[in-house]
Amino acid sequence: MTHDEILAQFGPREAMEYDVVVVGGGPAGLSTAIRLKQLAAQQEKEISVVVLEKGSEPGAHILSGAIMDPRALNELLPDWQELGAPLNQPVTDDAMVFLGEKSGLRTPNAFLPACFQNHGNYIISLGAFTKWLAQQAENLGVEIFPGFPAAEVLYNENGSVRGVATGNMGVGKDGEPTENFQLGMELLGKYTVFAEGARGHLGRQLIAKFKLDAGKDPQTYGLGVKEVWEIDPKRHQPGFVLHTAGWPMDNNTYGGAFLYHMEDNKVTMGFITGLDYSNPYLSPFEEMQRWKLHPNIRWYLEGDEAKGIKPAKRIGYGARAITAGGLMSLPKTVFPGGALVGCEAGYLNVSRIKGSHAAIKTGMLCAEAAFDAVMAGRQHDELTAYPAAFEKSWLYTELNKARNFKAWFKKGLGIATVMNGVEQWLLKGHIPWTLRRNKPDHQYLKPAAECKPIVYPKPDGKLTFDRLSSVFISNTNHEEHQPAHLTLKDASVPVNVNLSKFAGPESRYCPAGVYEFVPDEANAGKERLQINAQNCVHCKTCDIKDPTQNIVWVTPEGGGGPNYVGM
Numbered sequence: 001m002t003h004d005e006i007l008a009q010f011g012p013r014e015a016m017e018y019d020v021v022v023v024g025g026g027p028a029g030l031s032t033a034i035r036l037k038q039l040a041a042q043q044e045k046e047i048s049v050v051v052l053e054k055g056s057e058p059g060a061h062i063l064s065g066a067i068m069d070p071r072a073l074n075e076l077l078p079d080w081q082e083l084g085a086p087l088n089q090p091v092t093d094d095a096m097v098f099l100g101e102k103s104g105l106r107t108p109n110a111f112l113p114a115c116f117q118n119h120g121n122y123i124i125s126l127g128a129f130t131k132w133l134a135q136q137a138e139n140l141g142v143e144i145f146p147g148f149p150a151a152e153v154l155y156n157e158n159g160s161v162r163g164v165a166t167g168n169m170g171v172g173k174d175g176e177p178t179e180n181f182q183l184g185m186e187l188l189g190k191y192t193v194f195a196e197g198a199r200g201h202l203g204r205q206l207i208a209k210f211k212l213d214a215g216k217d218p219q220t221y222g223l224g225v226k227e228v229w230e231i232d233p234k235r236h237q238p239g240f241v242l243h244t245a246g247w248p249m250d251n252n253t254y255g256g257a258f259l260y261h262m263e264d265n266k267v268t269m270g271f272i273t274g275l276d277y278s279n280p281y282l283s284p285f286e287e288m289q290r291w292k293l294h295p296n297i298r299w300y301l302e303g304d305e306a307k308g309i310k311p312a313k314r315i316g317y318g319a320r321a322i323t324a325g326g327l328m329s330l331p332k333t334v335f336p337g338g339a340l341v342g343c344e345a346g347y348l349n350v351s352r353i354k355g356s357h358a359a360i361k362t363g364m365l366c367a368e369a370a371f372d373a374v375m376a377g378r379q380h381d382e383l384t385a386y387p388a389a390f391e392k393s394w395l396y397t398e399l400n401k402a403r404n405f406k407a408w409f410k411k412g413l414g415i416a417t418v419m420n421g422v423e424q425w426l427l428k429g430h431i432p433w434t435l436r437r438n439k440p441d442h443q444y445l446k447p448a449a450e451c452k453p454i455v456y457p458k459p460d461g462k463l464t465f466d467r468l469s470s471v472f473i474s475n476t477n478h479e480e481h482q483p484a485h486l487t488l489k490d491a492s493v494p495v496n497v498n499l500s501k502f503a504g505p506e507s508r509y510c511p512a513g514v515y516e517f518v519p520d521e522a523n524a525g526k527e528r529l530q531i532n533a534q535n536c537v538h539c540k541t542c543d544i545k546d547p548t549q550n551i552v553w554v555t556p557e558g559g560g561g562p563n564y565v566g567m
Helices: 003-010 027-042 071-076 126-139 201-209 284-291 295-301 356-375 385-391 394-401 407-411 413-426 467-472 493-502 541-545
Strands: 015-023 049-053 093-099 104-106 143-146 150-155 161-166 169-171 177-182 186-194 221-230 240-246 255-261 266-274 313-323 338-340 486-488 515-519 527-531 551-553
Touching (some): 003 177, 015 161, 015 356, 027 049, 027 356, 049 186, 071 356, 126 143, 150 186, 186 356, 255 284, 338 356, 356 394, 385 394, 493 515, 493 527
Parallel strands (some): 015 049, 015 186, 049 143, 093 240
Antiparallel strands (some): 093 104, 161 186, 169 177, 221 266, 221 313, 255 266, 486 551, 515 527
16 A cells, blocks of 8 residues: 555544654754744743654664764753763863774874864763753753654645654555554644754755755765773773774775773774775775774773783664765755754764764754744745854854865875865865865765675674674664565666676675675575665665665654664
């Protein structure tokens, strides 16, 4: 039964009206909601705000490094310390190390550009911060609906956005309603703010419909694969921040890693692979595992019985795509009836590997524009005051200084290191030139015949692991009998194109073991693509990197996906 047939049989859907509907309960969406309520309280007005969150609770799907620059939080909630914000570990030291296979060269701190200096910042769990931020929003009267993914954009007759609809519940694998069927709800707003994070399902549709990326560089992404470890106190240095570049990436592949020392003898560590890589044999997950074997990294994780040092224990795993295009890839962020904020638009500053401060700031700027519009009796028009305010903000200045950072890496690690050093350290961000990119990430993949296979070491179960055991500790779960939320435009493409031409890259770029090629029982000697949708951690890599753009990620039933703790 099609979506329209379901509506015809079971509709109409229940509708709820608000002044502002916010899609996504991450830092950007919650900051939008909080700022709207703050402004209403200051002016003794009323404004109704709802936040939809597809995770089981706010923070359940949030994954980041993360180091937070508190600048935007200071503006949103100046008394955040008194309110108990979980910013517990200040940064105490920075290190930037260039790795060879067995070597490491640390850049003297005196030569670190400002983008790699973290004095005054905090190492945090962004998931814990998001959960706390949701409590602040609810304290101000914001309604938050966890477990309710926005699955459809609703439009007025004139084409403007009038709200969203949540997904139907209780639909079987065959697409037919089951005895547990529940029709989705319509959430209607004078303005709808989209804050789904990088490569948002609805945001992608809106960018295409309104041509918001016209004249912009194609957005480029990285995949961050992250683990949390509990290490021996003798190896723990609270507040120490380590970034690495170089090995195991080759000179022409963008990638880098981090290891941050949190409180309570925990370290958060991750590897970011640029999704504009060309070799289809590359596996971002395996690169992360291989990176941990470098002597400079494994030292923190291995035990040493002679010195009384216990082996570290891995306690968390997750993965998420991040936007990396910066200012040159930033789409138009407003359209009739709505706006894009945070990583939905692509405000992350890849040179700093930071996006939470940008998410908070853009949420605030959008909220201020929306509040003024609602108070003036407007609805469903463009919030032009929002991008105008962004262009006058400190965030625009920050992103403008880093506008070439990612583009330089298409010229190789050596040139990128030198030129980013020139721009960030010598020129202090006052850059007289602009580099442009003209291809999306999926177009960079080369045929397998032109590339060398990569042989990765087998997991040892101590420092390195396989994907399924990793997904297990991400607490990922999906209702088993729902339709797969990883859809194919053409079911023949994975074998006829991806496997035959690109050696089946989806079996490697997915960090959760969702895609695998298995023997086709109906066709002896051939293979078919098996999609294990229940493993999906909602990283969006397949939606980005699939060379034919045949895979389309859609929203599963509410509450499905990972349930991250401490990420």
